[in-house]
Structures are given as structure tokens and as C-alpha cells.
Amino acid sequence: MPLSVNNSISALNALSTKQNVTANNIANSETKGFKKSTAVLEESSTGAVNSRIQTVNTPGTIIPQADGTLEEMSNVDLIQETTAMITTRHAYEANLKALKISTAMEDNALDMIG
Template sequence: MRIESNLQALNAFSMRQAVTADNIANASTDGFRSREVVLETGPQDQGVQVADIRRRQESQAMDELRREQALNAETHGAQEPAAPSDTDLVRESVTMMENQRAYEANAAAIRAQDEMTGTFIDEMV
């Protein structure tokens, strides 16, 4: 594995962590819809990279609540408050732990490659 693959993974998991942090920061913001980072295999089947950042699929309950609010607003001519955030703090916490472990593993791989390169150069000199 090349060091570029590990660096690419660090970037991907950093982006995933930033999106997760944004979801958590907006957990109490009415109408907020959480996002997720979709990862894919990197070029030449090496490493991982960000494929997409998209809104999470809403639950049926959230869809129903939004439909009811829209219908209520039409019927009564008043604007109902926005639906609560769909952020699941348990899911986001687990995602943060996954990101941390993936980041640590890739950083360790970079350190190991650096040490092996240093040892090889020392032996050549």
C-alpha cells in the first residue's frame, strides 16, 4: 500500500467527521436534516475516498409529520413550526468512533511506512 492511499483515507475520514460534527451541532435545530458521507474505493482499487455527501433518507414518520404540517398550514393559513431535526445522536456517536479508529489506523500505517523508509535509508548509508 502506498502512503498516498493512507493520506487519501485521512482526508475522507476527516470529511466524514466534519459532517458528523455538523449533524450533532444541529441536532436541536428544527427542520434540520442530517447528512452522511458516502465512501468509495479510491483509484486503482487503492484506499478510500468521498463519493458523495447527501441528506440522510428521512424516516416515514418525519415524512408524515411534514405532510401534516403542510396540510395544516394550508387549511388554517398559519405556518406550523418546522419538524424537529432527524439527527440520531446514537448513530452519530458511533460514526464518530468509527472515524476515529479509521483515522488512527491510517496514521499508524503512515508512521510504520515512515519508519521502514528511515531504516532502509540508514542501512543503505
């Protein structure tokens, strides 16, 4: 398999992980004390894309309770997460298109050879 195909597939896998992490953050945005995660995309020495998940430990909104105690909500910003999903979706679509074009180019080359 050509290197470009491997790189596109690794990018699709990494972007899928990133989208799943963002979806998990959104699903838990109302969970008290939940700490969001982020998927950091990194390039390997071969040009492949890897994802590394890390927790973001910034404090959530502190809500005073009727009994005088303070309760920490999640640290998820829904606007930020929704924007991240849109960006990730576009990156996924671009890598999928690159993979399709690479495959079509291979098919054409094979047709020309024989």
C-alpha cells in the same frame, strides 16, 4: 511518495471529512427541519479513499404544535451519530499508525542503503 503513503493520506482526509459531517449533524440536531448528511467512503481505482457527501432525506420527528400545526424536527439520531464518531476515530487512528509505520520503514531502508 510510495502508493501506501498516498493511500493512507487519502484515507485520513476522507475520514476527516466524515468526522466533520458527523459533527455538523450533531451541532444541528436541535435545528427544526434540518436534514442530516452522511459521508460515503469509496475506493478509487488506485486504492485511494474518496469521500462523497450526501443528504439523508428521511423525515424527522413530527411534533404537534399548540395551534394545531405540525412541525418537523431534525432527522438526526444522536446515538447513531456518536457511535459513528467513535468508529471514525478508530479508523483515523489506524490509518495514522499505518502511515507512521510506512514512514519508519522507508527511513530504515534509506539508513541501510547509505
